[in-house]
Amino acid sequence: MEQIRRAAGAYYEHLSENNKKLARKTFKAMDKNGDGQISLLEYVDHLKKNKATDFIHQSILRALDKDDNGSLDFGEAIVLFYLMQSGRALFCKSCNTFLVEAYFSCSQCFFNDDSAGSTNEI
Ligand SMILES: [Ca+2]
Numbered sequence: 784m785e786q787i788r789r790a791a792g793a794y795y796e797h798l799s800e801n802n803k804k805l806a807r808k809t810f811k812a813m814d815k816n817g818d819g820q821i822s823l824l825e826y827v828d829h830l831k832k833n834k835a836t837d838f839i840h841q842s843i844l845r846a847l848d849k850d851d852n853g854s855l856d857f858g859e860a861i862v863l864f865y866l867m868q869s870g871r872a873l874f875c876k877s878c879n880t881f882l883v884e885a886y887f888s889c890s891q892c893f894f895n896d897d898s899a900g901s902t903n904e905i
């Protein structure tokens with residue numbers, strides 16, 4: 784998971800100002816009660832609305848929740864945005880658990896590959 788976090792951090796750094804704004808906007812939209820944290824409920828709600836139901840499994844929130852407080856702050860949510868953007872999150876086909884260890888991508892290739900997210904099957 785550390786590797787994903789680093790890749791996500793690099794991803795965010797490389798975003799244009801507009802996309803950074805968009806990321807902050809998305810975070811704010813997810814954070815319904817405005818406490819600066821995305822709770823499990825807010826998380827699930829947002830994903831359902833965006834039809835990103837693959838991401839709803841609780842194992843993802845747990846993996847993203849670095850400080851283990853049950854919700855996502857902005858830094859933790861960036862990793863989610865990265866995963867959704869890159870289309871490289873992997874899930875167990877039978878139980879739909881998020882497969883942290885099977886995640887192979889480095890930020891280097893991500894930025895050098897124009898078709899990132901569309902071709903890379905593991
Ligand atoms: Ca909140």
Ligand SMILES: [Ca+2]
Nearest residue numbers: 848852854855
């Ligand atoms: Ca947290």
